[in-house]
Amino acid sequence: MERVREDFPILSKVMRQGASLKYLDSGATSQKPIQVLDAERRFYTESNAAVHRGSHLLAEQASEAFESARQIIASFIGAEVDETIFTKSATEALNAIAYSFGNPGSGRLCLKPGDKVVVSEMEHHANLIPWQQLCKRTGATLAWFPITKDGRLDLSNLDEIVDASTKVVAITHQSNVLGTINPLEAIVERAHAVGAVVVLDACQSVPHMSVDVKQLGVDFLAFSGHKALGPTGIGILWGRAELLDLMEPYLFGGSMIESVTMENATWASAPRKFEAGVPNMAQAVGLAAAVNYMSDLGMDSIHKHELALTEHALNALNEISGLTIIGPNSMESRGGTISFTIEGIHPHDVGQVLDQDGIAVRTGHHCAWPLMRRFGVSGTTRASFYLYNTIAEIDALAEGIKNAQKFFKVN
Amino acid sequence: MERVREDFPILSKVMRQGASLKYLDSGATSQKPIQVLDAERRFYTESNAAVHRGSHLLAEQASEAFESARQIIASFIGAEVDETIFTKSATEALNAIAYSFGNPGSGRLCLKPGDKVVVSEMEHHANLIPWQQLCKRTGATLAWFPITKDGRLDLSNLDEIVDASTKVVAITHQSNVLGTINPLEAIVERAHAVGAVVVLDACQSVPHMSVDVKQLGVDFLAFSGHKALGPTGIGILWGRAELLDLMEPYLFGGSMIESVTMENATWASAPRKFEAGVPNMAQAVGLAAAVNYMSDLGMDSIHKHELALTEHALNALNEISGLTIIGPNSMESRGGTISFTIEGIHPHDVGQVLDQDGIAVRTGHHCAWPLMRRFGVSGTTRASFYLYNTIAEIDALAEGIKNAQKFFKVN
């Protein structure tokens, strides 16, 4: 992991007052290695043309580049290639599923009054509001797993919450606030026992650990490219072939059709059905390069590196008086995202002082407002780690927090 | 216009058998100048962070880059900055409007049984199927302007087609098949007289001529970045502020909210309301660079250049016996897109022979299947021009067509 930093030009950027950048905000978006930028540029300068539509050589090469990107990304998550759909983001992927589940054309997958959707209190807004809206459209009801005070899913009422009326369980793999890695096995087992599908928000897991859709046993999975070393403007929606088959598309236009008259249209099969229009070709190629970059390092090495950083960080932060970790305060089932509060200093002010030293953290509700209410805070400061982070950066974080306490005279 | 070719590295690519590339497929997607690729790379290597969410310096710089991109693009089409929304494509922009118009939360903009949506028989699938689906969801009916045999909108029944029940008129500015530029004035006037909104598909106009939303008097406009020298994975949705205000969003998630509980959410105002999730930041910055590139050349010079190419092409093609132009066969109200058929040779085969000489054209139905039926053809061959094309490339096209006729022994 030592040499990876050279692949990320931005990491040598000089920040305010000559400070070096310590980027601890990969949970929001990751930085990109030069290999990803080069892959995108190569697409534009060597094979840019609209895919799937032309018989000329450039169009052939563009299609080849785009479809091999799909293949690479599918293999990376253990999926079939035709089950792997390019969207613009994880947000779009989750909304796409919710729209399908509200369309009567999706047959038995379409929700109706009396049906239930289950989420959790730690969901990102992107895996909460689409379901609220789906319930509003269909008359289904929304229920959720509460969160324990150490930031775990409270599954004590699993069988009551996921009951026979449940059609969808939509849950995050790893919390973008707490770092908690959720125990999927019990949830998947119960959901399938009652005939519900499981939608996994894997935004915070796919970039950081080995994820295999078949092994997890889920039915749908979404993640964003930009959090996984890839370009902005791309996400992945994966779904089981037999479910994608049943589902109505939600974006309509070119390339997703089988035939069209003025009054009617029929659809191509997946993945095409869910990719209306000229797709985000360069971004797909860029994300494939990102995936190759991670595979070359090995997801297990990446995960190990991040766990080492996290353990070091927990130790360092726990030594600071007045600091409270929001989320699991141990290494058990957690990833490299740590949220905390500092007594007497608002997260915004903590972030500002850290920024002065080039330390980039996130502050606020992290698009998980209900979770903030659960913990009775208006926001937290969050540090999140990735493969390019170092122990020294974490020491700088701890030091920075102490400086903030000195500055605001709270310690 | 002579020197622009140097800015497009792909144009010097060597094709099959040593032929040089003659790229006559910009109607599908345009090539990108190096300035656009450099702007995207600069974003990634100097200011990549999630916008709008962080108080650290990188996040500030990313927000600044993203929001000034919005400003540049808004000015380019004469729009207000808060009316200018980033989508992934024109397809997404058009679908977004259609979803809003099917959501009861959008109040008087929501369609109901008895309401009418008017399109034309020359629409791209992206400006047809979303309206078919909206009608299906709401019980509204779809009507359309027919096309005359020289490829013009038949507006002889304008007042009957756009009647008092009409709520939406969705029309293309320039046909992606015929090259026809549609007369908007009469349509806009009639639509507004009956209280309907006008949605303009400007995919084929914004890249090629000066477009000012206020002057056109339309209510919504959509175009794609990738056809306008910009990156893939970005499009623009423009709408009048007072209409955007009424409209419900269609993608739900982070950054588009005002407040969120487990059961409910309220929305931020436009443009934020329509941009859920971490946006396509690098692509927005790239599209702004593309817009600057066009502005520097001047839209009028670009348009003049393309008209000269088109006139030359019409003359050259009309000399070929057995060739039929599908669409306007004169320079009146038309842009640089020419569709044609060759007696005795299927478009696929024409395209193949041309490809052999490095001439990239598009063949097939061009995502306008109903229009093909109108002209009784299964497809056409289409050549489409942009600022980097030359007279010599058009001569090569004419020569290539004659070669195809020789090869297939039809002349």
Added chain:
Amino acid sequence: MELESLYQEVILDHYKNPHHKGLSAESDIQVHHVNPSCGDEITLNLVLRDGGVQSVTWNGVGCSISQASSSIMSELVTGKPVDEAMRVLESFSELMASKGSQSGDEEVLEDAVALAGVSKFPARVKCALLGWMAFKDAVVQVNGREEDAR
């Protein structure tokens, strides 16, 4: 020149004079297939008798490759036991997927080996397969019906 290797004389002949084109009055089944990326279509009538392909007739619009390929296909499968016809189809599909690396088994594919060059042009492979996929679909549907009847 690559063009001649793609458009061999055999192909142009079949294109100009397609065999079995024109739909039979009767059939066990009629199928309709389209190539959504270009709009080409084929309608195909199939008659099976005693486990063999008694007749394949078709109509449709398409490029030289799709027309010639449909013509060659119908020549090839007519009169063959269904099993054997399906093996020919397999062999042809494999050739089309070979990206120019195979030249095809002339014993099995006869005139269809002339289409080997198509496999170098990914965008044209679908054209060459249009008629074959329609035939396959027709066989599957007839067999399905018989299973249902049992």
Added chain:
Amino acid sequence: MELESLYQEVILDHYKNPHHKGLSAESDIQVHHVNPSCGDEITLNLVLRDGGVQSVTWNGVGCSISQASSSIMSELVTGKPVDEAMRVLESFSELMASKGSQSGDEEVLEDAVALAGVSKFPARVKCALLGWMAFKDAVVQVNGREEDAR
């Protein structure tokens, strides 16, 4: 060091000892504003009397900048004619939009000039404006009601 120019003593004082914090029992109007990007909130009670601001009281959670700014704002506008209070607000908005290029008119803005440094940090401008925008909204709503009543 930039940090001190952002967090001037005046600000830290108002933060530790905010003025007019704690909602009045009665009010002409109560408004609630949030900063959606960070979740900070303010509830503000306004009492107008004879064309003047009789009382502004507020409660809420927020960072030092938003708390200090709300405290300073309520000090500044209380007792002023509404017109004049709105002019102070204009002047403050302008200062916040200045990206560090203005230092603010001390005659008009008094303690609020201490917030000039905030304008260099775009992400914090919203914090500084939270209370002011709530006040503005409250005034607009009361005036709107009076118009309606006419």
